[in-house]
Every structure is written in structure tokens, then in C-alpha cells.
Amino acid sequence: KNEVEQSPQNLTAQEGEFITINCSYSVGISALHWLQQHPGGGIVSLFMLSSGKKKHGRLIATINIQEKHSSLHITASHPRDSAVYICAVIGGETSGSRLTFGEGTQLTVNP
């Protein structure tokens, strides 16, 4: 069993739909990252969370430390949101930038 598991692995949506990607982890963490990777490889960090909820534009990320679970929501999805979304965790205060990654969710938003 991977330490970080994401679901679903693939997601196809129509433009305008509300999207949820889930991430569960089995280790204690100090922070959780949601990352976005477009074709070509570049990665953008969307959120870093250690508790609660963060919002940036149409993106919302939540984390429940007790349940070891995080969700990434996209409201009013758009074709430009099509990308791979990756959840990654940092194990503890001494872990620096040692991330453990989920396998990613391939999102396709059709016009």
C-alpha cells in the first residue's frame, strides 16, 4: 500500500462542472502539497496545507489531519484546468523538502 493514495486516477469532466480529487495518506505529516503538472513537465505548487482550508480563485483545498485526508476542489472547471494533479506530503519537521508523492490524477475538462 502506498503511503499516499489519490483518487480517482483519471477524471473527465465537462466545462463548468465541480471537480473533487481526493488524497489519503498513512503517515504523520507536517504539511501537504497539491501540485499541478501540465504536459511538458513543469510543476506548479497550488497549495501547501497543514490544517483547515485554503482558497485561491476557483481552487479550494481542505485537509483533515485526524482522518489523514485532503481534497482538492475545482469550481466551474475550464479546459485550461486539464492537467495532472499530484498530492505530496512532508513527513515531519525535520523532513525539509522530502516529499512523498501520490500517483497523480489526470484531469481532462472538455469544452
Next chain:
Amino acid sequence: KAGVTQTPRYLIKTRGQQVTLSCSPISGHRSVSWYQQTPGQGLQFLFEYFSETQRNKGNFPGRFSGRQFSNSRSEMNVSTLELGDSALYLCASSLGPSNSPLHFGNGTRLTVT
């Protein structure tokens, strides 16, 4: 402010050769971390440097090494290349503490033939 710069973008090497990849972090960032991405294994942590010292190391063989210079620029080296080393190598920089946001470069795509 310039972003994280990785050079070269693409590289083709032959089995048995060695390769050096470079990462220039955002100005003021003292931490540089390296990651390998392959279709089979996904993203995996290689190592992290902070103020010229290796702070963390992933589960990779000794053929993978790195260093960080006083200006925070970092290099990683892979010796005796194997076909399985073909991957996208990404670096990320941050201010340093584990709760610092990460900024990724565009990666170096290494192909080993």
C-alpha cells in the same frame, strides 16, 4: 523575480556515461531539492540541500549524488548511467523550513540509450 532555472532542458547520453544537471534557485532561497519522475515509479525524492549541506536523501543508489554551492545553485550527478535512469529530473527551491512553499523548475529530460 526569476524562477527556478534548470539546465539543460534535454539531454541524451549513452549507458555507462555520467551526467551533471544544474539547478539555479530563486534568489534568496537556500533549499534545493531534487526529484526523479518516471512513468513506472512516478515522482520520487532524490535529495535536498540546505546551505551547502545535504539535509535529506532518498532511496537511490550511490551513483546519484549532488552538491550545493555557496550561491545556493545545485548540481546533481549520475555516474555509470543505466537505461532506467531515463527520466524527467526536477528541482525545487524554497526558503528552507519544511513549511516553506516550493517552487519547481521545468525539469531536465534525460534519455539514456
